[in-house]
Amino acid sequence: MRTLTPAELDIFKTEGFVVIPDFFTATEVVALQADVAELQANGKLRNVVVAKDGATGTTPTTSTTAFNLQICPIGLVNSRLIASLPWRAGVPEVVATLLGGDSVQHLDQIFLKPGKHGVGTKWHTDNAYFHATDPRFGVGMWIAVHAANRANGSMRLIPRSHLQTFAHERDGESDHHITCAKVIDERHEILVEVPAGGVVFFNYGVAHATGPNTTDRERAGLALHFMLGTQVATEDHAFKDIPVERWRWLSGSRCTGGLEHHGEDLRGQWAAEVARLSRSGNRQAVAV
Ligand SMILES: O=C(O)CCC(=O)C(=O)O
Numbered sequence: 001m002r003t004l005t006p007a008e009l010d011i012f013k014t015e016g017f018v019v020i021p022d023f024f025t026a027t028e029v030v031a032l033q034a035d036v037a038e039l040q041a042n043g044k045l046r047n048v049v050v051a052k053d054g055a056t057g058t059t060p061t062t063s064t065t066a067f068n069l070q071i072c073p074i075g076l077v078n079s080r081l082i083a084s085l086p087w088r089a090g091v092p093e094v095v096a097t098l099l100g101g102d103s104v105q106h107l108d109q110i111f112l113k114p115g116k117h118g119v120g121t122k123w124h125t126d127n128a129y130f131h132a133t134d135p136r137f138g139v140g141m142w143i144a145v146h147a148a149n150r151a152n153g154s155m156r157l158i159p160r161s162h163l164q165t166f167a168h169e170r171d172g173e174s175d176h177h178i179t180c181a182k183v184i185d186e187r188h189e190i191l192v193e194v195p196a197g198g199v200v201f202f203n204y205g206v207a208h209a210t211g212p213n214t215t216d217r218e219r220a221g222l223a224l225h226f227m228l229g230t231q232v233a234t235e236d237h238a239f240k241d242i243p244v245e246r247w248r249w250l251s252g253s254r255c256t257g258g259l260e261h262h263g264e265d266l267r268g269q270w271a272a273e274v275a276r277l278s279r280s281g282n283r284q285a286v287a288v
Contacts, residue, residue: 001090004097012098016162017202023090024143024197031277032145033196035081036110036220044078045069045112048174049119060175066119068174072109076262081277082108084269085224087257091141092250095226098139098201102252103226106130106242110145111210112220113153118213120153122179125161126225127204128168129178135162135205137231142202144194145220152219153211155200156189162205180207226250 002023004012012018024032039045048070050060076083085091086105095103111121127135148154166180184207191211192200202208213219229249248262249255257267 002094003090004094009097012201012203015159016206017157017159017200017208019192019194019198019200020094021195021198023199026197027278028274029145029197031081031274032143032222033220034277034280035079035273036112036145036222039071039074039078039110040069040112045071045110048176050173050175052172062175065117066173067114067117068119068121069112069114070109072107074108074110076264076266080266080269081273082110082222083258083262084266084273086226086248086250087267088270092255094201095139095141096251099137099226099228102229102255103139103250104229104232104247105224105226105250105258106232106248107225108223110220110222112218113210113213114218115152115213115216118153118219119173120210120212122171122174122177123166123181123184123207123209124168124171124177124179125166125205125207126202128166128180130204130225130227132204132227132231135203137228138204139226140200140202140204141224141226142200143222143224144196144198144200145222146218147196148192148194148198148219148221150191150193150211152213152215152217154191154193155221156186156191156209156211157200157202158184158188158207159190161188161207162203165205166207181209184209229254 008018049063049066051063168178168180171177171179246260248258257265259265
């Protein structure tokens with residue numbers, strides 16, 4: 001089980017993000033890739049790129065030439081593997097270390113960029129969507145399902161940007177995204193290259209973006225979002241309508257493995273799903 005070193009925690013606190021290249025094992029990567037392939041084959045991801053400005057009030061037309069395929073939220077019905085991920089050994093511990101206490105999961109999503117036609121997600125902060133009073137109350141966990149590099153549009157982040165705020169507006173090239181691209185100085189960006197199974201943990205206030213996929217092969221990222229449990233009840237955040245009793249506590253005395261949310265305690269299910277999916281997955285894929 002991977003935990004954080006004191007140096008990694010320091011980097012997170014100072015820069016607002018930290019990259020853990022060896023978070024998941026090769027077998028887990030095979031399972032994640034097989035799961036994403038299944039979601040795609042079953043038509044669960046949809047293109048969020050629009051051909052014309054989606055902010056004009058007219059019905060946006062989905063692009064047929066540019067693709068940023070998303071599923072959000074994912075849900076137990078679509079992926080038992082991803083639903084059980086928050087209780088995979090090491091995840092509750094690392095998230096608790098980063099946030100300074102027990103946390104709840106409130107979202108998960110996948111973005112898949114097909115080879116050659118995949119486009120990026122524009123500059124934004126997650127807190128522009130989630131509205132925590134302090135961005136340090138939330139952490140995003142972005143998992144490279146396939147190896148992510150410059151050519152296939154890996155994650156770009158602005159170090160220390162959690163110490164600033166950025167005005168957001170509707171991204172006219174997406175059917176629901178917002179962006180702060182106009183006020184970002186890209187000279188400060190860092191592009192992180194992340195092996196398959198590596199993770200970027202980032203503070204909700206960190207500005208980040210992904211780029212186009214110029215390679216022949218698709219690339220997917222899976223993101224989970226967690227918020228400090230003590231804040232969830234009091235904050236006027238975007239998901240305050242979720243009843244307290246349905247929160248997915250990762251750890252602590254209120255943790256039930258997502259029983260109230262999913263109707264099932266998913267603790268221990270990650271390993272079973274990894275075993276099942278990695279038998280069907282393509283072992284070659286890990287090298288990508
Ligand atoms: O993978 C992507 O394109 C964007 C992911 C992202 O920005 C997020 O999860 O907040």
